Amino acid sequence: KNEVEQSPQNLTAQEGEFITINCSYSVGISALHWLQQHPGGGIVSLFMLSSGKKKHGRLIATINIQEKHSSLHITASHPRDSAVYICAGNSGGGADGLTFGKGTHLIIQP
Amino acid sequence: GAGVSQSPSNKVTEKGKDVELRCDPISGHTALYWYRQSLGQGLEFLIYFQGNSAPDKSGLPSDRFSAERTGGSVSTLTIQRTQQEDSAVYLCASRGGGTVNNEQFFGPGTRLTVL
Numbered sequence: 243k244n245e246v247e248q249s250p251q252n253l254t255a256q257e258g259e260f261i262t263i264n265c266s267y268s269v270g271i272s273a274l275h276w277l278q279q280h281p282g283g284g285i286v287s288l289f290m291l292s293s294g295k296k297k298h299g300r301l302i303a304t305i306n307i308q309e310k311h312s313s314l315h316i317t318a319s320h321p322r323d324s325a326v327y328i329c330a331g332n333s334g335g336g337a338d339g340l341t342f343g344k345g346t347h348l349i350i351q352p
Numbered sequence: 353g354a355g356v357s358q359s360p361s362n363k364v365t366e367k368g369k370d371v372e373l374r375c376d377p378i379s380g381h382t383a384l385y386w387y388r389q390s391l392g393q394g395l396e397f398l399i400y401f402q403g404n405s406a407p408d409k410s411g412l413p414s415d416r417f418s419a420e421r422t423g424g425s426v427s428t429l430t431i432q433r434t435q436q437e438d439s440a441v442y443l444c445a446s447r448g449g450g451t452v453n454n455e456q457f458f459g460p461g462t463r464l465t466v467l
Contacts, residue, residue, distance in 0.1 A: 273454055285443065285458040328395065332454070339385055339397030339411055340456070 244270050248329045248343030256351055261316040263346045265329030274312045275340060276303050277328040285328070288314070319350045354378070356459035358444050364465045365434055373429045373462045377446030384427050385447070385456060386419055390440035398442075401427060434466045 245268040255261055267274060276288040289296050289303040291312070296303050300319075305312040316323055326347050330340040357376045365371050377384050386398040397411035401421040412418070416434075421427040431438055441463050445456040 275456070277458075284460045285445075287455050287457065290455045330395070338408060339400045340387070340395075341397065342395035344394050 244268055244331060244333060244341040246271070246329055246331050246341050246343040248346055250346060251344065252347045252349075254349045254351065255319060257320060259319050259350075261319050261323070261348065261350075263314045263327050263329075263348070265312045265314070265343055267310050267312070267329075267331045269310070270333045271310070271331035271341070272333050273331065274305055275330040275332075276312075276314045277330060279326045279328065279345075281325070283325075288327075316348075321350045321352050324348055324350050356444055356446050356457050358442075358459040358462050360462055361460065362463045362465075364467065366467050367436060368433055370430065370432045371434055371464065373431075373442050373464070375427045375429070375444030375446075375459060377425065377427070377444070378448075378457055379425075381446035381448050381457075382424070383447040383456075384421055385445040386427070386429050387443045387445065388440040389443060389461070393440075395443075398429070431464075434464075436466045439464055439466045 247266045249264050273292045275290045278286045278288050291303055291305050300317045302315040326345045328345045329343040332338050332340050356378055359374045363371055382403045384401045387395055388398060389395045399412055399419045400408040416432045419429045441461040443461045444459040447456045
C-alpha cells in the first residue's frame with residue numbers, strides 16, 4: 243500500500259522567510275505531486291516530479307529518489323502563500339490514483 | 353480553455369437518499385479521477401477511469417458507491433442510501449493522455465452534506 247508522510251503539520255512564519263515542507267513516501271511511488279489549497283478554495287497542482295528539481299516563480303520542488311523524500315520550498319514568502327500544501331504520490335508510471343499526505347497548513351504573517 | 357467543472361457545487365440530502373454528482377473533465381483528457389476530502393480522513397482516492405479500460409475501483413469505500421463515465425467524457429458518481437459519514441467534498445480531476453505529463457487538474461468539488 244502506498245504511503246505518504248508529510249511534515250510539519252502546521253507552520254507559521256513571518257513574511258520573507260524561506261519555507262520548507264517535507265514529504266517522505268513509500269516504495270512503489272514513482273511520481274510525486276505537490277498541491278496547494280487555499281482556505282475555502284479548490285486544489286491547484288503546483289508540481290509533478292519523478293526526479294530532480296523543478297522551479298516555478300518562488301516555488302521550488304526537489305525529490306531524492308534514493309531517500310524517497312521530496313521537499314517544497316518557498317522563497318521570500320508572502321501572506322498570499324498562506325494555504326494548505328499537500329504532498330501526494332502515485333505509481334504505475336504516475337497514471338493511477340493519488341495517495342495523499344495529511345497536508346501542511348502554512349500561515350505567513352505580515 | 354475551460355477547466356474541470358463539477359455540479360452541483362453544494363448538495364444537501366437526507367440520510368438514505370441517493371445522490372448523483374457530475375464531473376465534466378477538460379476536453380480531450382483521457383483520464384478521470386474521483387477523490388473525496390473529509391475532515392476525518394483527509395483526501396482519499398475513490399475511482400479512476402482511463403480511456404476505455406475497466407475503471408480502477410479500488411478506493412470505493414462501499415458498494416453504495418458507483419461511478420460511470422459515458423463516452424469517455426462526463427462522469428457521474430452515485431452514492432446510494434447516503435449515510436452521514438458520506439458528508440465530504442467530492443473532487444474530480446482529469447489528466448491528459450500518456451505518461452510524460454501526469455499532472456492532474458482538479459475541479460472545484462461538490463460539497464455533500466447528509467443530514
